[in-house]
Amino acid sequence: MSELLWIVALAPFIGAFTLAIFGASMPKKIAGAVGCTSVGISWVCAVILGLNYTQPQEVSIGWINVSWLQVDIGLRLDTLSLAWMEVVTLVGLLIHLYASQSMYDEDGYSRFFCYMNLFVGSMLTLALASNLLLLYLGWEGVGLCSYLLIGFWYKGVVNCDSARKAFIVTRIGDTALAIALFILAWHYRTLGMQAIINGAPPVAATLVALLILGGAVGKSAQIPLHTWLPDAMAGPSPVSALIHAATMVTAGVYLIARLGNLFLASPAAMLAVAVVGTVTLLYAGLSALTQRDIKRVLAYSTISQIGYMFLALGVGAWNAAVFHFVTHAFFKALLFLSAGVVVDAQNHEHDIFKMGGLRRALPVAFWTFMIGAASLCALPFITAGFYSKEAILGAVHTSQAGAGWMLACGLIGSLLTAAYTSRTVLVVFFGEQKMEVSKRPGGLVVFALVVLSVLSIIGFVGWPKLHLGESSEQMLVVVSTVLVLCGIGSAYVYFSRRQLSEAFAAWPFGNALHRLSLSGFGFDWLYQRTIVNPLKAIAHANRRDIIDAFYTGLAGAARAGESLCKLMQTGRVRNYAAGLVFGAIIIAYIVAVR
Template sequence: MLEALVFLPLLGFLAAGIGNRAIGDFAAKLVTTGFLFVSALLAWVIFFRQWGGEGAYTVTLAEWFTSGTLSVSWALHVDMLVAVMLVVITTVSALVHLYSWAYMADDPSQPRFFAYLSLFTFAMLMLVTADSIVQMFFGWEGVGLASYLLIGFWYRKPSAWNAAIKAFVVNRVGDFGFSLGIFGLFLVFGTLDIGAILAAVPAHKGTTFDFLGSEVDALTTIAILLFIGAMGKSAQLGLHTWLPDAMEGPTPVSALIHAATMVTAGVFLVCRMSPLFEAAPAALALVTFVGAATALFAATVATTQHDIKRVIAYSTCSQLGYMFFAAGVGAYGAAMFHLFTHAFFKALLFLGAGSVIHAMHHEQDMRFYGGLRRHIPLTFAAMTIGTLAITGVFYTAGYYSKDGVLFAAYARSTEPALVAFSVGLFAAFLTSFYSWRLVFLTFFGEPRWAGSPHIAHAHAHDAHAEAGHGAHGHGADPTAGYHPHESPPSMLVPLVLLSAGALFAGLLFHQAFIGAGEAFWAGSLVHDPAFYAKLHEVPALVHWAPAIAMGLGLLLALRQYVLKPGAAEDFVRTLPTLHRFLYRKWYFDELYDWLFVRPAKRIGRLLWTGGDQGLIDRLGPDGLAGLVGAGAAVARRFQSGYLYFYAMMMLVGLAAAMTWLALKG
């Protein structure tokens, strides 16, 4: 069963990728989507079996390699932690495959797209089921490759392939830290088997080694290096810059990679290695601070963005910060619970945004939306449910998981934990504000479609569009004669199913994930039932604080974008510097461009013109070629074709030979 679950997406990738146009669009979509739904069904079976007490097990597939004392096998490991990830990955991927049937219907390269989706899913499954850290790294790099292909799927767009390259390069920075962590694990533990490493952690507490010329605590250093890898994949502050640009890929890619799967790989890594992190308090404090800083940073930036997908992308970045600071305070179950529920409502929001973009002729700027709830009511309902869940409205999925994260930070009561609680509470207020801002700008108010370049171009023949373009508010038709349409069933069915998850996943699973019982997470991550019991004993003010923050954010968004239209523009005019700072994403891109990109280009240009062309080519291939050419030019002078010239040369040669013999004698 487990082997089929993992390798069916690989078979789908091979069928669609190799078959491509030979099997046609329909067959490629049918095979890949069918295999993913089978994998999703098997994942739910494994999940409920683990919940029922089946226990962890490992399936060895083959020996991979042996080098000295290092021996690595291909093996698939399953416990409760892995089972949760299997459900998240395969369920979201199957629904994304189904959604893409209609969303990508007009694309000429559908088999390639569905092949890439299945390849990504296979790599992610290899990552989470890995029994050794080397096999996990294989899946880790496979996910990076597949994400590069998916982000740059529309490779003829410069913005798409630039975003793909940026994602690939930034992730390599984190992956370098991860690889150093792998070397450190083998140096200290003598094995790369995850189970053996975690079992040996207590015996290696206090171990030191030389790192960069200093004697450092081994477990702390290794944990920090692994976390650097997690920062890259999960877009934490400092290595986050690739995530918003990755929105250049098709919207189903955003839902798959940046909502539920790839970006959660870092959270999974920290939770999988939780015994190691528990033995490294300094590393846990770093995880807490970075997670809290990311939650705050991304939430502030999301309040100013106009692109609907970028708002949701920064929301993802912020929610990942919640997951990390939950892990940082030792609430690994709460981190995984928020990962689980977040997969439903964030995939719902991304796919809902795709439905809006589909209805609005590929327009993504919310300033050109408005009044859409009457035209696409099912999409409006789905997006509203996703917003209710992410903002933590009572009894939705986000209410249980995000509040659980905040309560865990408060209950831990250490200085880093209390900082994370305070920052997380403010981020919850901002989350509510920017999420409802998205809903109000998109679905409420008067239509602002006439200002959209996409719609105006599509309806340039319409006289209303000609008059309305750029003339909104002066008697022109604000709709530009355009009539948005609801999405087809293959796009709406995933929205309905994800809406059910966004509403009920928290209610159904919160006792298992963050309850005081020991059975659910037994043996798969560090779980302290006594600590989780404290989550239900927080003071009343702390208990109600997330709801108050959510309500304040809703009221502010309602005032700014519904009750007093234009108030947001007044705020921008009042505090232009602050708005510019947030809109430009705290100037991280500009800073990195100045620190790294421009110097790298200058060095590359110097090595190219001075080193490669000026030195290597000049003295190497070009120089040798020039020398041969010069010699040939001299030789040509002796090939005149005149008999007397050849006779003279013979006499000169004979004289030279006689002279040499005479001198030698």
């Protein structure tokens, strides 16, 4: 049975390999079929494995064996990696199906599926790896695919810049993670997951945990390394759905959950995780309120929701974090895909204020977006998002590590979530229609959307039920329900009464607030001033390479000496004779001195 694990991980790689070599000469239909089939095989095997799951299992073959360090290529299936494997393969398959139709008119169709397959394979490697080195390989693999896919339309300069930004910013976190791996390898004398999970935490647990948190923050787009994610929306919609919403950006959550015992050994690191999550969810919620680009709204909401997951991790609620990951993967993928339908229908227009009234023109997109939005808002009782978010808030409330202010921030965050989501829905789908619909979704697209919609609603089935025993927990549910309804209501009021928004825009402080939020609170500006520009200045100052100057100088000195010596090389015999006499003088001088 465990051999199936190999197939799960290898099938997407084989698909990517096939597409990389033969993709260019394949008809589009076959390329799409190869891309979808490989992920499909992976999914089927994952489902079989999931149904038969009884206990953790590992498969491995030898890889590196030097001195005391032994690293295998090994896959490990336990409840945590099972959750990731199922979500990645299922959402991956649905998005592949969606993309095989929506991307059909694009150039580089087979290239797209090659990257996508490579991504799914890398993500599965990351999730299933039985040692940290293989995990790191998958970690870098998904980073590479993220870079390749953000820059998929590489002819646009903005796309390439965004891709580079994503790659470089996450690199900071990856470096921290690599250092953490070195320390762990040195401490445990192995990188095997089993030994690290069960072993005693290392001496410098706080340091290691914080370094791992650094890696997770970079990959999961948390403050302060979040700036790449909104720009990553330059990629195609299926990419945003798969990589920058459902799977890759949650790798940080996976990593922290996976190495939970390291974090449990260090309360300071746990607090850091919780603080990062809390600050991020508030910050991203506030930024999402004013974004004009539909995908940027969703990007900030992704950052915010992952902030919730970090908050859950920070208070030790691993289950709640994973639960929210699963539901978030479903409804955020759904939102991105239906946003992709909307964008395609509006001639690739991203600005929500140029859209409007698409309720009747695009009923499928409207209803699926509504379901996704409801789940994102955590509309009580009927959506999966509600259950997972309540699980997090409940955990923050009951946990030892949780604090009152975290709970308050989480509740305010749910208010913000409801507000910005409703705002988007209202602006895009209600009001008067401003643009003709140029493209309607095809059958596969609708299929993927419907399946994800169903999952967004019933995604809570099978997870632990809500605790409603104590009165304080009941209060919590009531309060968060009221807040969600308040958020939706305030958005409705704001957009239905024009004079209110005009008054806000006319108010100078409100206007400044609006601009601050629109720019993501100036993080890009700050980084540009404090990091990018000084680095560029240093690079510019060092464009001749200061260290190289020494060697250039050496070469120059040799060349100068050569031309000096060349002066003696006159070819005139009498000058050479003069040299002889000069030498005789020197020898005579030596004799005379002695």
